Amino acid sequence: MDQQGDWARWLREAQAGNRRSYEAVLRAALPWLRGMARRRFPWADAAEAEDIVQDTLLALHRNLHLYDPARPAAPFLLGILKLRGADRRRAQARHHLRTTPLDDVPVTSSSLATKETQEVSIDVGRISSAVGALPPREREILEMLKLREMSLAETSAATGMSVGALKVATFRAIRRLRAKLGVNDEE
């Protein structure tokens, strides 16, 4: 209980821009969020539960202003976790509707065969159009880090963004790309 009182204080200080308090509350809440994710979403495997926790952290980051400093922090974090978990489950259900199980088709079936060049051109086309639809800043960052294989320091120097901001922007760009490719509907 005392520990969660610290969380509320740290969140208040984070709202004022204190990075150390922000990191402290996120690190302190991480094991608790992981436990809650496992308990609340028994359908999720370990990787899925970790994704829900990361979604929760990102949603908290974007919505720090919604925290009411007069209220305890744990229900706020748990509320975000529940909403993000529910979003992910809905996205999975939608994704499931668009997929067709092929378990009963033998892997050697000729109906599954496509020309190698055909698959490559389809994939390249899909990825190019998904990358093209990203915001210009994210496109530029992905191009530097993933295509030209520049280091974080080089990209930081080229874009004027901090290494931390670059990591967050890359993370978001990849999530957005995955969503556009239909791998994951979550943002």
Next chain:
Amino acid sequence: MRSEELIASLAQDLRGVRPLPSPARLLATWLGVTVPVLAAITLIMGPRPDLAGKCGEAGFLISEGLGVVTALVSAYAAFCAGRPDQPGWKLWLPMLAMLAWLGEFGRQCAVLGVQDAGGMLRLTLDPMCVPGIAIAGVIPAGFIVMLLRRSATFRRDHACLCGALAAAAAAEVALRLFHGSVNIVTLLLWQMGSVILFTALGWFASSTILSHAVRAPRRRQEAG
């Protein structure tokens, strides 16, 4: 990316933020604009001639009171919907208030139907209700969308539905002060029909506006 690395990145990326006012304070702000606007519209349109007499009728007062309760509860629920730590039961209260409001009109219809053997239940055309609700509701609806824009990340559709219902209910309460219906069935169908129509359109429009409003600052932040 591991969660520990994500935390380090997020901490690096932190900017100070101004906490959003509480739902009760946002409700007070909304009322601070909505009540004077509706009072002004009532004065401009001219209060209905039989208003003084109506204020002595229990049925009129009860239905107006339930309209006010629906508007207040709906606006409060709209401001709560975007807060992850607000309990779900608060978000469903507007539906109860709306049902009680509609139920009261239904009760009055049933009573009048029995007393007057159906004479008061003849439906007449009253198309003035639709523009009346629209004129009275547009400013409260626009203002509530403005107040909701910072909390529209979570449960946006629910917030928009409650916000549109709040504006429609407030407009209906004001409408009955400057526009009377011939009988209770006409009122139930035309005025409450207009409330439902306004709520549905307001829900769609506000959800569209807020989904763009939430994306826009993020895009600016990412581009910068």
